[in-house]
Amino acid sequence: MKLWIEWTYKTPRNKVVVLNTELMKAEEALLISDDFEKTGRVKELFFYDEQHTKWTKKEITKLLKEIETEPHDVIAYFDGGFDIGTNKSGLGVAIYYTQNKKKYRVRVNEAFDELDNNNEAEYAAFWFMLQKLEELGVHHLPVTFRGDSHVVLKQLSGEWPCMEENLNRWLDRIEEKIKSLGIIPNYDPITRKENNEADKLATQALQGVIVSSNFELDGK
Structure with a gap:
């Protein structure tokens, strides 16, 4: 804060x-x-x-x-991958936070169907990330959101317009969820290399490798 x-x-x-x-x-x-x-x-x-x-x-x-005693100093990474051949999507999320003076890292991914393109997969990954933040009990605090999808982050920040109807639906859901959680968002677009952790998780989901972990970082 x-x-x-x-x-x-x-x-x-x-x-x-x-x-x-x-x-x-x-x-x-x-x-x-x-x-x-x-x-x-x-x-x-x-x-x-x-x-x-x-x-x-x-x-x-x-x-x-x-x-x-609650999760704070939260930095959340997201990435969505889309396989044109199978029409399947992989969603990857990595969340870093502090609680009770200890630092933690969450890694989680999910395979997803019924999406149309990579941009929609990126929005789905952001929504998936918000669900995980809610499960952790993150609310009424600043959260830094990082990803290499500049489309998603700049549309959420209002810098870029969103003209596609299906993406607007995701945008509305995400903004409503952020508001209901009382999160103060900081949108921080990064490079694909900097987003390697979430990207790997999304790729693993597409390969059928599902990951779900919450790990204490021993003060590192």
Whole structure:
């Protein structure tokens, strides 16, 4: 979770100045707010998240304690593969997250029928990824979504229009699911090489090799 601080500073001559910090990790913001308060010049101090929701220090401290026991710092990779010869699709997902101060990695894939092309397979993979995030209990937190399908990510971010009716249906379902989970999305298009893990999982699904694992990374 990232926050920025709004500090209402009172000078020795009672002049009031409002100062805003840059966006930073919530834990860092709390430490800096402690330093601000040590000056004895804090008239008011509030925190704002990436959705511009306003928080007090007490509220943020309580929220971070609650978050610690739930999946957070989530980065999710997806990839969809489509075999023209068989009309089958392979969906691959890799999810990295932190919970109870431990880091985990989920790897999962699925074979899928009844899709028309590779772009639809990519959308199906994104939907599959959201289902896995919901199963993990990810909600009301920022999530970074990474994949080499720039079409999917840029259409979801609103940078590119979506003109195909079947893809629009996927788009609507995905946006509704993200909204219902309270996820704050960060869409990060990457190269195919950078998306190798999810790509391999999608390929394995097409080959009939089904993977499902949740592995602790031992602090790595």
